[in-house]
Amino acid sequence: MTIQRINPTPRWSDATIFNGIAHFVEVPEDTNTDIAGQVAQIFAQAEASLATFGSDKSRLLSATIYLTDFSNLAALNSAWDAWLPEGCAPSRACLKVELADPAYLVEIAFVAAAQ
Numbered sequence: 001m002t003i004q005r006i007n008p009t010p011r012w013s014d015a016t017i018f019n020g021i022a023h024f025v026e027v028p029e030d031t032n033t034d035i036a037g038q039v040a041q042i043f044a045q046a047e048a049s050l051a052t053f054g055s056d057k058s059r060l061l062s063a064t065i066y067l068t069d070f071s072n073l074a075a076l077n078s079a080w081d082a083w084l085p086e087g088c089a090p091s092r093a094c095l096k097v098e099l100a101d102p103a104y105l106v107e108i109a110f111v112a113a114a115q
Contacts, residue, residue, distance in 0.1 A: 006052060015049055021061070022114040024049050030104030035072040038105050039079045041086045046110055054115035057083065060090040064109040072105060 005013040006024075015024035026045045028038035050056050067073060073094070090111075099107055 004053075009014040012085045015053060017053055017114050020114055022050075022055065023051050023110070024112075025109045026099070026106065026113070027099075027104055027107045030068060031101065031105075035105045036079060037073045039076055042106065042108050043083050046108070049110075050112055053112075055112050058085045060084075060088070060110060060114040061113060062091040062111045063093075065092065065094040066107040066109075067094060067097055068097065068105050070096050076106065 001019050004017040005015075006017070007014040012025075015022050017023075022048075026042040026049065028041045029045070030041060031038070033041075047057060050059070065076065067076065076094075
């Protein structure tokens with residue numbers, strides 16, 4: 001099987017697809033906003049990434065969410081619940097971490113079924 005890498009750089013690819021499964025990570029582009037703003041950016045970016053390989057948020061298989069502060073968990077969960085189509089929640093893990101850019105409040109690694 002061929003591994004497809006979308007927009008590869010020396011350090012990462014925007015997405016990596018193997019055997020019909022896509023892996024990708026989203027971070028906020030504008031860090032001058034609160035958790036709701038950063039999550040909204042990530043969701044919009046995720047939808048764009050999913051579209052590049054013929055998928056959508058109903059085809060998410062799993063998500064690993066990295067939060068810098070669990071006081072933001074309720075806002076994240078509210079946005080998450082509103083974003084996902086009913087009955088399509090993927091498996092999910094949520095961890096409190098220190099992210100590479102201190103301005104990031106959240107980062108999400110997604111796995112999705114690709115077409």
